[in-house]
Amino acid sequence: MLTVDIDSNSGFCAGVIRAIGNAEKFLQEKKAEGSEDQRLYSLGAIVHNDAELTRLVNQGLVTIDKEDLEEMVDATGEVLLIRAHGEPPQTYETAEALGFKIIDCTCPVVLKLQKRIKETYIRQQEEGKGQIIIFGKIGHAEVLGLIGQTDGTAKVVENIAMLEEAVNNGEIKLDEPTEVFSQTTKSPAEYSRLCTRLEEMMAAYNELSVERFKGRYLLSVHDTICSQVATRHERLSRFALEHDIIVFVSGKASSNGKVLCDLCKSLNIRTYHIDSVSEIKREWFRADDKVGVCGATSTPKWLLEEVAEYILELNKYVPAWEEKFIN
Numbered sequence: 265m266l267t268v269d270i271d272s273n274s275g276f277c278a279g280v281i282r283a284i285g286n287a288e289k290f291l292q293e294k295k296a297e298g299s300e301d302q303r304l305y306s307l308g309a310i311v312h313n314d315a316e317l318t319r320l321v322n323q324g325l326v327t328i329d330k331e332d333l334e335e336m337v338d339a340t341g342e343v344l345l346i347r348a349h350g351e352p353p354q355t356y357e358t359a360e361a362l363g364f365k366i367i368d369c370t371c372p373v374v375l376k377l378q379k380r381i382k383e384t385y386i387r388q389q390e391e392g393k394g395q396i397i398i399f400g401k402i403g404h405a406e407v408l409g410l411i412g413q414t415d416g417t418a419k420v421v422e423n424i425a426m427l428e429e430a431v432n433n434g435e436i437k438l439d440e441p442t443e444v445f446s447q448t449t450k451s452p453a454e455y456s457r458l459c460t461r462l463e464e465m466m467a468a469y470n471e472l473s474v475e476r477f478k479g480r481y482l483l484s485v486h487d488t489i490c491s492q493v494a495t496r497h498e499r500l501s502r503f504a505l506e507h508d509i510i511v512f513v514s515g516k517a518s519s520n521g522k523v524l525c526d527l528c529k530s531l532n533i534r535t536y537h538i539d540s541v542s543e544i545k546r547e548w549f550r551a552d553d554k555v556g557v558c559g560a561t562s563t564p565k566w567l568l569e570e571v572a573e574y575i576l577e578l579n580k581y582v583p584a585w586e587e588k589f590i591n
């Protein structure tokens with residue numbers, strides 16, 4: 265018989281809970297006032313999950329993108345929500361110039377990271393030297409918000425190959441004071457490997473052993489991965505190993521979902537990434553499988569429960585499977 269466990273650590277992170285809570289509070293207040301214009305604009309999807317988005321759209325949430333914002337001429341009286349990922353300073357300027365009132369739901373952890381990057385950038389400017397590297401996904405909203413703190417000068421790298429390429433073409437200099445930051449939702453293990461590689465390259469370039477290079481303080485690595493994400497990596501690793509099959513639930517556009525699902529796949533080859541119940545295939549499961557259902561920081565708990573219930577229903581087909589195995 266199939267058994268199913270839901271990972272108790274999966275589900276929305278504090279930043280997403282806060283953003284959704286603020287959106288719902290605003291829309292409910294509007295409804296209570298009897299306002300006919302019950303609408304709240306969100307710049308980008310408040311959460312990378314279609315089912316949860318639909319629930320919020322039904323309450324009056326309208327998702328727009330940067331292009332929509334730039335095409336607007338007057339938004340006086342309208343309200344714009346900035347989601348947990350945050351935004352670069354120019355976005356606030358554009359929205360305010362249009363007349364939007366802003367509900368800023370940038371996660372406090374992201375805000376702190378933006379502040380640290382900005383302070384580093386200003387200090388490097390004053391000293392007349394230095395470079396900032398961000399380990400993150402190119403084009404991701406949070407990363408754009410981080411680059412925005414440096415007037416667009418920070419170099420973003422997604423992996424070691426990209427780091428090496430940037431060094432080879434001179435975009436990253438090995439003799440410059442360097443400060444490295446990570447997007448909050450990246451893998452701690454990958455971040456550590458990337459920084460180790462950079463340190464090796466900088467030490468070799470400066471003709472020093474790694475140990476002696478450390479004493480030169482040319483490289484500062486900032487621990488900026490969100491603690492909720494880092495803890496989730498550890499616990500999810502155990503969860504993936506403890507189950508025969510993993511059903512990972514998250515929107516395919518979720519950066520954090522991809523990272524966490526890849527982590528599960530690296531530990532459990534029978535990992536399947538779905539964004540809704542409709543993608544589940546009966547042939548993935550064996551009669552006595554211990555199934556683990558988990559998700560990203562953008563996956564609602566109710567969706568994990570829906571998936572678990574659906575999988576349990578598959579037990580009705582167990583006799584048919586057993587027959588198949590016997591034959």
Ligand code: SF4
Pocket residue numbers: 277278279280348349371372373374448449490491492493561
């Ligand atoms: S993952 Fe962490 S930093 Fe990112 S929004 Fe959630 S709580 Fe904030």
